[in-house]
Every structure is written in structure tokens, then in C-alpha cells.
Amino acid sequence: MIRFSDVAKSYDGRRVVGPLSFEVAEGAFVALLGGSGCGKTTTLKMVNGLIAPSAGQVVVDGGPPRVEAIWALRRRIGYVFQEVGLFPHITVAENIAVGPKLAGWTVARAAARVDELLDLVALPREVGARAPSALSGGQRQRVGVARALGAEPKVMLMDEPFGALDPATRDALGRDYRALHDRLGLTTMMVTHDVTEALLLADRIIVMDAGKIVADGAPRELLSDGADPKTRTLMRTPLRQAMRIAEVVAGSSHG
């Protein structure tokens, strides 16, 4: 579904990402994991052309590269990011309808799609008439997801989508989105620095450091002893926390 071939990004001759070569299969849920400045967001943005690669090719959906205008490509890809970026001068429903309108849908079809999406992200329909400023952080991000899904994209790019939310909301939204991913048959690439989130949501985790891929595999593989030292260090904390919590749970049940 997404293919990176020798993709690199340089600023002023200094390479910050790559060369990267990997493929994301249709229906996969891939987490790009790493610390800040490791190049994961740059990598994600090269998929929908918000950042242009300095070298190599990114192909989405198997089609030949760059035969369409960049904005036409973006319309086929959902994009969700931490700041959400809801348009403050129009209502929630109008925000969600932006994608369908850009795709040239009729008013009636777009309106039906708005209701459908509000249901899908578990928001009451009356929220549609509100201004974005009248929503809570979690509601706003749900609208962000609904808006990205507006024109029925097959690919979703998510850049720390739940990073600014409180832990409970974050967990609920993560699980809700994972369910949507499965139900709609989406292909998702999600950038996160939260190891637990990556482990709990993704089918495959690509660990990046200093612009390069240091590990790439299923969550279970990365947790095994065979993983490289950097990855093991990364995984140690959530693993220890999980075991500690398991002990607490066990202790209290005996206590």
C-alpha cells in the first residue's frame, strides 16, 4: 500500500532521515516509534507530500509516483495530527464535510456522511452544529479523526494523534480508533513516542533513531531478547511497569 524506496531527507546538505526502504501492506497498522528528533514525523509527512523527499521515491496505493497533483494524492489519504487543526470559523459538521466537498460529493451525500462519521467516532449528532471551540480536547480529536475519514480514504496518517489528551481519554480513543481501523479495512501509519501506545495498538512497530530504522517487527518480536540493545532499552520501561502492575494486582487479590 505504501512503499519507501531509498527515501532520504536533507536540510542544507545535512541528512536528517534515511535512506529508508520499507513497505506497508494493505490493512496494516504500523507505529513509527522513537524519541523526539528521530525523524519519525518527517518520515510520515513524506507519505502525503507535506515534506518532499530529497532523494528516493514514496509510492502510495501502488500507483505510479507523481502522476497526480500533490493535493489530489492528499485527498485520498486521511491525516490526523496532535494539534487537530479544526477550522475555527465553521461548525463541526462543516469541518467534517470539507473532505467530501473537496471530492465533489453532493450536499445530501456529504450531510449523510457527516452523520455517519459522528456515529462512527461516538459523538452525538447535535455536536455537528457546534463551533470547534465549544468542544473538549477528546471531542475535538474525535472530530479530527472523523474529518480525516470524510472522503473515505483507505490510508490514514496519524502524527501523535492522542498525545495531548489525558490518559483515560487517550486510551479510549486509541481503542476506538483501532476498532475503526479493523472495521473499515484501513491502512494506518501512526507516529508516537509512547511505547505502550505502540505496543497496544499496532501490528508492526518501526523503531527509528537518528533518522534510521533500528528495529522493525511485530510488538512481540521487539519485546523478545533477540532485539537490538537500543530497542531492548526502549521496551524495558513499559515491560517493567506492566509486570509491577501485575504484581500489584496479584498482591491485592491475595491481601
Next chain:
Amino acid sequence: MDERLAAAWKLLPDYLSQHVLISLCALVLGFAISLPLAVAASRSAAVRWPSLFIASLVQTIPSLALLALFYPLLLALSTLSQGWFGHGFSALGFWPALLALTLYSMLPILRNGVAGIAGVDPAAVEAAKGMGMTDAQRLFRIELPLAAPVIMAGARTAAVWTIGAATLATPVGQTSLGNYIFSGLQTENWVYVLFGCAASAILALATDQLLGLIESGLAKRQPPRIWIGAVGLAVGAALALSPLLAAPSQVGAYKIGAKNFSEQYILADLMADRLRAAGASVTTKDDLGSATAYRALAAGEIDAYVDYSGTLWANVLGRKDNPGRAAVLAGLTSELKRRDGVVVLGSLGFENAYVLAMRQDRARALHIEAIGDLSRQAASLRLGSDLEFLSRPEWKAIESAYGLAFAKTTSYQPTFMYRALGSGDADAISAFSSDGRISAQHLTVLSDPKHALPPYDAVILISPRKANDQRLRGALQPLIGKIGVEAMRAANYSVDRDENKLGPAQAARELARALKSKTPN
């Protein structure tokens, strides 16, 4: 109601409609240029810095000078167009005022436009890009709507500036509320000055409030506010502009010019009245600058006005000699005809010469009778002049002929120049020999034994286009040789005095009556 106030009200529909027309056109044009420029500037630093720099630079030019600078520029363009396409356009009035005010209105719109677009939440811009909006879609659907309140605030500032600066369009021949201020200042008609200031201030404030309503409507996303503001502006503009539609067509009307002082207003009204009596329709263009007036006549933008032989001799022909009154008049008549096709119809019969004048008591105390006497004591004396005298060739001529070197020279608006002499802030002034205030204030006119100052016979000039217009010549010819200096002084004083003032039009009628009783026909 006070007579002057009533007269001011009567002029309001004409002045206000012209003022609103020029301000509105300049603002619409300024907005139409500045907004796309602001968009381009917000996209590219290569556009941003030069455009903001130039707009700021324009802002530092005094608006009066900016307006005046467009006249010679347009005149040159008009001459070019005349050569290339066979017809020129008026370099006076509407166009120079429009261009200058448009430039003047641009900075706030441009600056706020750039700031407004730059201030749009980067997340909204990223979302717009990420959703696949084209550049134009992003601009029109996201950036401009979000920047609209800031842009409107800029438009508001521009509107207030433009409406204020439009009062300065009067000297380039564009009628505006400034006509009250300029002519009021000239004739010490403070009712006019205040009326003009108040009218332009009220217009600016009302416009500001209505635009403010639109701005807050955009910021708070309350369409009713936007509608009330927009409808208010539209209705106000329509009401203010309606006299333009009702006014009879001015095509084919004679255009009589006047420079910016009382005698010129009176003589222009006198000539206009005679033409009207002959059944012609007439418009007057008041408050022209001294050099502007002749060029406007030569270019056919005005048909006739009164100028002074010495002024034309020195400033238009660039002559420094003084061959005597008759020779100057004869030289002008042949030379202006040959060079520009301008007809010197003849002298009205009086001189309005530049003279140096002092208070009688002061002149006696210092034993000064002639300019030569003055030069011996000039090092301890102060000269007050009108705004142009010190830069004129006439001043250079007496300065070098008599070796004048004053302790201090100060330029005044003529009204204040006479005040300065009266109050002792100036010891001598550059007066005008036909000024009624010379006899009224008991001033001593210093003699000029070396004839350094040329003669200043008031002459009627006719534009090349109307050189053979029999109706014009027929109406103005009877004035030639008929106005003596005492009659002119009396007419001037009736306008310039503090008590029981007449308007220029009234003074012109009085003068016509006096002429008729002297020479019955």
C-alpha cells in the same frame, strides 16, 4: 442662521459628494491592489520586504506633497498619450488625487493583510494542506476568512486616513471638503474652516464606526453586524453621492481657474458671472498652485484665469531682466502665444505686485522708505513672507539687487503673515500691492528704485483650446482695463477683513456693480 454658516451648508452637497467619491474610489482601488499584494507578500519574502518598504516610504511623504507630485507626473503622461494616441487626459483634479490617495491608503491594508494571513493558526493551515486543498482553496476558504477581522481593521485605518487626506486634494483641483478649509483659511472665514474640519471628521468617524461594526461581526462571526455595517455604508455612500447624479451635465462648461487667494476667488467669480450672464454654463477650479495654474491652462484643463505679468515673466519664461511694464506685457503676449498658444487677453488695469511692506510706525522709526534703506538694517530685522515668495525668482532678484540679508526669514500662510507683521513677529513682509490690508493696516510700501521687481499687471489668460472662442472672449473682453487698484483693494478687503466679511461671490457681485456704475453702457 449665520450667513456664512448658511453659505457653507449650501455648498455641502457638492463638496461632500466629491469628497466621498474620491475617498471611495481611492479606498476601493487601494484595497483591490493591496489585498492581492498582501497575499503575494505573505507567500514570498521577496515580495514582502520591498512592498512593505515602499508602502512605508510613501507614508513618510507629506500627503500634500504626494498629491502635488502627481500633477507633473500625470501631465507628462498626458503629453505622451497625446503624442502616441492623439488624446491626452486631465492631469488635474480627480486623477492625481485618486492616485495619491490610493497609494496613501495602501500601507495599513497591506500591513494588516500580511499580519492577518501570517497570524492564521499554523495547525489550520497544516490541516488544509493535509486534506488536499489547493493553494487557492486554502486561501479563500481558510486563510482569508480567518484573517478577515485583521484585514478589516487595516481597511478601517486606511479609510480614516484617506478621508482625512482627501481634504488636501483641493490644491490639485479636486473639489473636496478641503475647499472649506483652504478658502476659509485664505479669507479668514473661520466658520468655513471649522465647518470643513467638522464635516470631514464626522464623515471619517461615521465610516470608522460602520467598518468597525463589520470588523467585529467578522471577528465574532455575527453576520447581522456585518450586514448592518455594509448596508449602512452603502446607504451613506449613495446618499452622499446622489448630488452627482442630480447635477446637470458639466460637459461643455467653461472652466475658470483661481489660485489660492481672495483676489483670485473674486476675479474667477467675476469672470464666471459674466459668462453665465452670456448664457454659458461654468465651473470653477479654486485653490490651484501658482505653477499648476499656468500649466493647467496651457494643457486646456482650465479655460481662463487671471495671472500676473511679472510672475509669468519670471516663472514661465524664466526671464530675470525687467524691461518695463509695457515691454513685459508685449513680450508675454507674443511669447506665450508662440510657445504655448496661450492668449493674453489683456491687463485688467491694476497691478498686484510683490512689494516689501512695513508697519508705518516702524518704518518711520527706522527711517526706511526704500528697499535700499532696509538693506542697511536688515541684519537685525526679520522678514515674513508668504509660502512661495522665498523660493521665487523675484526674491532672488531683490536679494541680489539690494544685498538683502535678514536676521531671520519665516514663511507664513498670507493671513498669518499680516498678523505677524501686526504683532511685531516680523519687521517687514512680502505683501501684495492690491491687498486691501495695506491701506486698512496703514502699511508703508517700500519703493524699489532699482526696479528689481518686475511689474505685476493682472492679465486674463485664455487656453489654446479656447483661443478663438467668441463667447468667452466676448464675455471677458469688457473687463480689460476696467479694474483699478483701489476697486480691487476694496473688493479684496471686503473678503479679508474680520468684521462684516463678504464671501468671494458676493464681493464679485459688488465689484461688478461698482464697475457698471463707473462705466455705464
